[in-house]
Amino acid sequence: MLFNSYTFIVFFIIILILHNLPFSWRTKKINLLIASYIFYAAWNPPFILLLWLSTVVDFFVGRALYTQENKHKKKLLLVISLIGNLGMLCFFKYGGFLLENFTFLVNAIGFNFHPAKPNIILPAGISFYTFTTLCYTIDMYKKKSKPVESMLNFSLFVTFFPHLVAGPIVRPPQLVPQFESPRKANTQQLFQGLFLLTLGLFMKVFLADGMLSGPANNSFGATTALQSIDAWMGVLAFSGQIFFDFAGYSLCAIGAALCLGFVLPNNFLYPYAAVGFTDFWRRWHITLSSWLRDYLYIPLGGNRAGKYRTYFNLMVTMLLGGLWHGAKWTFVAWGALHGIYLCVEKLFRDMRKSSAERTLISSPESKVIRASFVPEINHPKNLKNFILALGTFFLVNITWVFFRSTDFTSAWRMLHSMFINNPKNTAVLTNLEIYKVGIIIPLLLITHWMMRNTQALSVAGKTPWWLLGIVWSVMIILILLSQNASSAFIYFQF
Amino acid sequence: MKTGNIIRAGTLAIILSLLAAATWEIYLRHKGNAIYYDDNEAMWAHYRGMVYEPSDESTVFIGSSRVKFDLDIPTWQSITGNHVIQLANVGSDPVPYLVDLADDKNFKGTLVVDVTEGLFFSDFSPQDVATDKKINYFKKITPTQRFSFQVNHILESQLVFLDQERYSLNSMLDKLPLPHRPGVYPGPDFPDDFGVVDFNRQSYMTSRFVADTILQNRVKAIWVCLGRVMAAPTSSAGKLDSFFNVIKVATDKIKSRGGQVLFLRTPSSGPMLEHEKKGYPRTKYWDRLLAVTRCPGIYYADYPSISNFVCPEWSHLKPDDAVIFTKELIKILQKDKGWTFSKKSNSI
Numbered sequence: 001m002l003f004n005s006y007t008f009i010v011f012f013i014i015i016l017i018l019h020n021l022p023f024s025w026r027t028k029k030i031n032l033l034i035a036s037y038i039f040y041a042a043w044n045p046p047f048i049l050l051l052w053l054s055t056v057v058d059f060f061v062g063r064a065l066y067t068q069e070n071k072h073k074k075k076l077l078l079v080i081s082l083i084g085n086l087g088m089l090c091f092f093k094y095g096g097f098l099l100e101n102f103t104f105l106v107n108a109i110g111f112n113f114h115p116a117k118p119n120i121i122l123p124a125g126i127s128f129y130t131f132t133t134l135c136y137t138i139d140m141y142k143k144k145s146k147p148v149e150s151m152l153n154f155s156l157f158v159t160f161f162p163h164l165v166a167g168p169i170v171r172p173p174q175l176v177p178q179f180e181s182p183r184k185a186n187t188q189q190l191f192q193g194l195f196l197l198t199l200g201l202f203m204k205v206f207l208a209d210g211m212l213s214g215p216a217n218n219s220f221g222a223t224t225a226l227q228s229i230d231a232w233m234g235v236l237a238f239s240g241q242i243f244f245d246f247a248g249y250s251l252c253a254i255g256a257a258l259c260l261g262f263v264l265p266n267n268f269l270y271p272y273a274a275v276g277f278t279d280f281w282r283r284w285h286i287t288l289s290s291w292l293r294d295y296l297y298i299p300l301g302g303n304r305a306g307k308y309r310t311y312f313n314l315m316v317t318m319l320l321g322g323l324w325h326g327a328k329w330t331f332v333a334w335g336a337l338h339g340i341y342l343c344v345e346k347l348f349r350d351m352r353k354s355s356a357e358r359t360l361i362s363s364p365e366s367k368v369i370r371a372s373f374v375p376e377i378n379h380p381k382n383l384k385n386f387i388l389a390l391g392t393f394f395l396v397n398i399t400w401v402f403f404r405s406t407d408f409t410s411a412w413r414m415l416h417s418m419f420i421n422n423p424k425n426t427a428v429l430t431n432l433e434i435y436k437v438g439i440i441i442p443l444l445l446i447t448h449w450m451m452r453n454t455q456a457l458s459v460a461g462k463t464p465w466w467l468l469g470i471v472w473s474v475m476i477i478l479i480l481l482s483q484n485a486s487s488a489f490i491y492f493q494f
Numbered sequence: 495m496k497t498g499n500i501i502r503a504g505t506l507a508i509i510l511s512l513l514a515a516a517t518w519e520i521y522l523r524h525k526g527n528a529i530y531y532d533d534n535e536a537m538w539a540h541y542r543g544m545v546y547e548p549s550d551e552s553t554v555f556i557g558s559s560r561v562k563f564d565l566d567i568p569t570w571q572s573i574t575g576n577h578v579i580q581l582a583n584v585g586s587d588p589v590p591y592l593v594d595l596a597d598d599k600n601f602k603g604t605l606v607v608d609v610t611e612g613l614f615f616s617d618f619s620p621q622d623v624a625t626d627k628k629i630n631y632f633k634k635i636t637p638t639q640r641f642s643f644q645v646n647h648i649l650e651s652q653l654v655f656l657d658q659e660r661y662s663l664n665s666m667l668d669k670l671p672l673p674h675r676p677g678v679y680p681g682p683d684f685p686d687d688f689g690v691v692d693f694n695r696q697s698y699m700t701s702r703f704v705a706d707t708i709l710q711n712r713v714k715a716i717w718v719c720l721g722r723v724m725a726a727p728t729s730s731a732g733k734l735d736s737f738f739n740v741i742k743v744a745t746d747k748i749k750s751r752g753g754q755v756l757f758l759r760t761p762s763s764g765p766m767l768e769h770e771k772k773g774y775p776r777t778k779y780w781d782r783l784l785a786v787t788r789c790p791g792i793y794y795a796d797y798p799s800i801s802n803f804v805c806p807e808w809s810h811l812k813p814d815d816a817v818i819f820t821k822e823l824i825k826i827l828q829k830d831k832g833w834t835f836s837k838k839s840n841s842i
Contacts, residue, residue: 006645007638042638191504198507210664427677432667434675465499469506476511481663483656 097327125165196255203248557608611774766808
């Protein structure tokens with residue numbers, strides 16, 4: 001079910017009513033669980049079986065992992081969980097990709113192997129709920145938190161509809177305790193949730209789908225070299241589109257949960273105001289980057305095993321992060337570029353390490369934090385940092401070329417068009433499309449820069465109520481006028 | 495956050511939004527606009543799902559815009575008692591839809607294929623992407639999309655401003671008088687009154703359009719412009735052979751399951767007709783189509799009762815003529831092609 005659909009509006013109204021009726025907390029949780037399954041099944045009912053399988057296996061394996069004292073048995077249980085979760089992900093998401101590459105390799109060494117192309121449908125949100133359940137079993141293995149005692153709470157943790165399909169990727173301690181005692185949004189929280197829902201839908205329906213998807217699709221859909229302005233406008237449009245689409249989804253998720261009285265973690269923090277790539281990954285898809293940090297980068301050793309190993313760990317993390325987005329080499333290239341950016345940035349930082357920073361990293365605990373590729377945010381206030389932020393945005397745009405292009409040929413063609421202008425090349429964008437991108441993207445950058453150290457709700461709280469009301473109604477009216485109710489969120493495919 | 499601040503803001507937002515929507519709706523109605531429907535993939539998929547009705551109870555139409563304008567569905571249904579499933583699409587090549595139905599083993603019904611030569615026989619189809627989108631939408635439709643369609647139908651039936659083609663923000667922005675970029679064709683800008691759509695997917699011209707020759711001339715100018723692109727019939731003989739083979743295979747599949755296929759050439763007039771005659775000589779295309787597929791066909795010029803229509807913009811019938819055309823078409827189908835309908839058609 002899409003947040004930007006009439007079905008969701010009807011569904012959500014029913015859920016809100018049910019959640020506010022005087023039922024017992026257990027009944028309300030059962031309602032939410034059933035609603036979450038309906039939310040998921042509304043997309044493709046048979047895939048709900050996968051969700052059940054994942055939930056049941058990880059609930060019991062997680063509990064056994066926590067209580068098992070025998071190291072070998074414990075490892076075996078972890079392997080079972082990893083095979084179960086990652087195996088499912090590999091089959092559905094990477095099955096075709098692996099077979100395609102295997103076929104290419106065996107043919108390259110002389111074998112004549114041409115298997116039928118598998119017709120595998122990717123279950124919605126499999127990457128998200130697999131990561132949600134994986135972190136639970138790994139936490140149980142490490143005894144980082146206690147096992148969830150109730151199957152109902154665990155099922156709801158995995159399946160809770162706001163985060164189920166496209167995140168934010170939640171950790172058990174963030175959500176499970178919220179199911180343990182009765183929760184209901186007060187009027188203030190309800191309106192805050194509705195505000196976030198409106199803002200998220202405005203970003204998705206009006207900005208991403210209504211204004212930016214057209215220019216992005218036209219530019220990236222071209223089969224010939226483009227004039228530079230068309231190429232740049234297309235890439236900038238996609239930069240805006242993917243942010244508004246995914247951050248919009250996250251806001252809808254957080255807002256929907258808040259309307260029911262639950263708090264989900266923030267997923268975006270004005271990423272296009274990032275100064276450098278460590279800062280960018282602290283602001284973009286925060287729950288994924290922190291997941292990768294905690295369950296991949298740090299277990300690989302972080303920066304504790306020497307300089308070169310740190311670079312290696314960063315690259316592995318980002319390459320796998322790229323592959324997580326999709327079974328295509330262009331996504332790997334996207335991850336590789338981010339990995340390279342992070343390594344280069346780290347190299348410069350190491351070279352310029354100040355004595356004050358050396359003091360900071362002296363304790364072993366902070367060393368681990370610094371080892372991550374998402375360190376604490378700096379608070380730049382000057383022009384130099386603004387220029388650095390623009391430079392970061394420029395480099396991020398290069399990575400989006402690989403992310404959005406269907407293959408490397410298209411990506412190289414787009415990059416060539418961006419940097420070498422030939423007036424004889426094709427023009428695909430209308431003046432109107434150029435104006436849309438030319439207005440929205442600078443406004444996006446200015447907004448990100450101004451809001452970089454704050455959050456939407458706190459700004460809303462400081463705004464006079466009448467002004468907030470007017471802004472809010474403008475967003476609603478623009479959503480109504482956009483009338484793009486059926487377009488899926490980009491991150492659903494991941 | 496100050497308690498109550500966001501509650502007051504939210505209340506104000508709801509009031510202002512309702513006021514704005516109501517004002518916009520009243521304004522549009524005051525200007526004489528009626529309820530029209532978005533002819534999108536959801537609506538197409540809704541009707542595509544109906545093709546499994548018994549063949550004696552329904553007739554499926556595929557093709558381009560002409561059959562959408564020229565077939566008056568209420569007239570057809572009231573005379574024949576037979577349900578029209580209109581699957582034709584404006585500016586589209588019907589062949590992918592024919593192949594889609596042929597490949598659907600559950601389709602055993604009666605199919606009428608509208609033939610607009612410039613779209614049916616040429617390599618040119620401005621709506622290829624939309625065609626794929628519609629067929630894929632139907633194949634992958636989800637329960638939530640079905641439900642959303644029903645809710646949307648209820649709302650669209652009440653509110654004029656929910657007409658996406660005319661009053662969505664992008665449609666209105668597209669009408670801004672901005673200069674065109676050299677080399678970028680922004681797409682045809684049809685007058686709003688040219689092709690409004692009913693819930694049964696019938697397209698028709700509004701009375702404003704029928705009365706206004708300036709609007710008609712605007713559409714004629716678009717045909718002239720498109721004609722330059724569409725004037726390229728499938729060039730090589732080999733390509734044409736394989737094209738006819740695709741059609742033959744598709745029609746054979748439907749007939750082998752007990753279904754029937756009929757080709758229909760609806761009226762056109764003026765320079766458009768001359769252009770079509772020149773680009774697609776009847777013997778080379780239409781006659782061969784019927785010979786290869788062994789399917790019956792109705793070419794409007796062969797029947798005096800439907801051969802003298804004048805299309806206001808050369809290509810489509812006005813609503814009054816569509817009613818006459820439909821009545822005559824039914825007569826021809828019964829008398830000349832031996833079709834029978836469940837309802838007696840004495841009233842014709």
